[in-house]
Amino acid sequence: MSELVYYDLKRAATMTPSMPIQVARELGRRIVAGTIEEGTLIDDEASLTERYQVSRVVIRDAVKILVGKGLLDVRRGIGTRVKPRSQWVLWDDDVLAWHVNAPPNQDYINQLMDIRLAFEPKASRWAAERATPEALAEIEAAVVGMELEQGSVEKFIIADALFHRAVLRAARNDYLTAMEGVIYSALLISVQLTNQDPRKNSSSVSFHRDVYQAIADKDGELAEKLTKKLLKDAIRRLHEAFANRES
Amino acid sequence: MSELVYYDLKRAATMTPSMPIQVARELGRRIVAGTIEEGTLIDDEASLTERYQVSRVVIRDAVKILVGKGLLDVRRGIGTRVKPRSQWVLWDDDVLAWHVNAPPNQDYINQLMDIRLAFEPKASRWAAERATPEALAEIEAAVVGMELEQGSVEKFIIADALFHRAVLRAARNDYLTAMEGVIYSALLISVQLTNQDPRKNSSSVSFHRDVYQAIADKDGELAEKLTKKLLKDAIRRLHEAFANRES
């Protein structure tokens, strides 16, 4: 489980990604994980051609993908350098996905959860105000999916992610919709960090149903409040896990 | 004024962008503006090579940039198709910049402002709670910049943008910091839509100073509230402008 689940959720799991994409992922993962440090010059095109046994065209394509995500900076005569993290396109789906495989970082997950706390309660409110019947049905389907549990931890997390995605979509704002990656990344990293079976939080599923009910009842105020509560509970459990980790 | 100011703010204004970037911008602008419609097949590589008088390598690089932003979908044997807007990487800086030059769209600016309303008040609160002295100084400098007005509308807008950016940075969350583009895009489009001199809103500048003061006083509650008020006022003025537009 991990990055692969992320790509599943994004339906971006092509059977055989093109060669430049494969190389870009390989390099991207290493950069995000910190294996290749910021400011470092990576191998030149000739060496990479050798290492990955592909033509220069493929290498250059791969590098260009990472330049687009702000991970690399290419300058002729000099080479290709890893950009400082502050300049990465953090909202990018691949960058978010690669973080799932990176070494656990408490500060990072805190930032993700803060962002969720900023957006999702508002999204719930807007969903209550303007969700279409289809969007409502999608949210409820996700709740049902969580309730069934479906046997595996992985499937439970996917159902959880689908719930939050459905709420974002119901809010009918393209920028919110485009934020689903933050949720996937946060959920997947949380599970790894706490190292707990999320299904054991007995209250969690009913919390989700309550949010759905508030949205279905078009009670924006309540939907916002409950979503905030739901997220703060998740954050609390994360902090508890950190505390245990230390000891 | 327009897209160029956006790039100024992002400090991305290279004197001479590489040829692939030039071609990508040309195509990107047209797609975002809707000149090239969704689902359309764009010209094939040979034709584009002809039109722009560059090699196939350059065309392919340009196309690949737009693929990275979700604007194009390339499939061999078929050609290159404009993806539906729902799949664009709306958070991308270039995509946001190109929207500034696109035909005015009320629904779009509403979405941008809703997003600002979701995260900026929270950002102000966090800024009040954790801003460093340097970050505080940056915010105040921006307020002073607005107060001086500096003669031109353009410079005033830039000062305004710098204020909101400084607040985001002060909140010390990398994902917030990476959202500055939304603010630039929203400000630039707003000015075009209302077609008013923003300096004429006499209350606006003092509102900004009030927000700064709350942050400096570490009063998160107040900072959040004032920012919400400031944004709602901006939204109200936008709606008034729309009303006048109709008549």
Added chain:
DNA sequence: ATGTTTATATATGTATTACATAAATAATTA
């Protein structure tokens, strides 16, 4: 000895040609 200019090495940028491969369409055959 120091500062400036000039050559050279290095690495990416662009152009060109050739061929591979996926997808759609047309032609052929059972």
Added chain:
DNA sequence: TAATTATTTATGTAATACATATATAAACAT
């Protein structure tokens, strides 16, 4: 008529050559 097989179209990859920006080293003049 349906299934199969060419053929066409357009992108994917490879290889080579040369252009150009940058840094480093060498030569030179003061």
